[in-house]
Amino acid sequence: MEENPMESQDPPLMLSPVQNNNTSPPFLFTPSMVQKQADQGGLSDIDWGTLFSAQNNGLLLNGEYANKETNIECASSSSFMADNNGDQELEKEKRKGGRLKRTTRVPRFAFQTRSADDILDDGYRWRKYGQKAVKNNTYPRSYYRCTHHTCTVKKQVQRLSKDTGIVVTTYEGIHNHPCEKLMETLTPLLKQIQFLATL
DNA sequence: CGGCTTTGACCAGCGC
C-alpha cells in the first residue's frame, strides 16, 4: 500500500464506496496493486481489516489516511478465483446451452459498508442485470455489470439480514479503463493544459 | 429514444 496511485502510471482500478453523501474522497486501487496480489495467489496480503478498521478511524487515500468521515467499518478479501475446479492455469471459455460458461481466472474481493443505500458510488457506472433472493437472507442479492463496453467487471450487492445496516459488496474482475468520475474531474484540466500548450 | 431497472424464465452446478 506504499504506492501512490496518482503518481503511478496505472489508472485507478477501483474506488471503494464512501457513503457520506458522497462528500468523502474515494479510495484508489491500482491495477498493479491488484495484479501483484493476484500473481501471488490472491489478494490476501492486503490487510483490509487494518485499512478500514475503526482503530485507524480513517480511509487510505493516495497513501495517506484521509477523511475520517467514513462509514466503512471493516473489509475482507477473497482470493478465490471464478473457476471451480482449482486449476488456476485454466484459461478457457466455452458455451453450454447457448450461454457462456466462464472458467477464466477472475480475482474477486468483497467488503462491507454500513450504509442506508444499497447502491454505493464507487466512481464507475453499473448496469443492474439481475436480482435474486438468496437462502438465509431476507434481502435479495443484486447483480451489476460495469457499463463500459470493454469492461467485464461485475459486482454483487447484498444487505445483511443479521444487521440490516450493513451492505456487502463483492467485486469480480479488474476494470480495464479509468474511473469515469476521475476522468470527469481531469478532463477540464487536460483541456486547459492542451489550450495552454498551444499558446 | 436511449439507457436503465425489473422480473420471470432459463441454465448449470451440486448434494442427495
Added chain:
DNA sequence: GCGCTGGTCAAAGCCG
C-alpha cells in the same frame, strides 16, 4: 435423476 440454489438472460416497462 431430481430438487435446490445461485447466476444470467432477455423482454417489458420506466424515466430523463
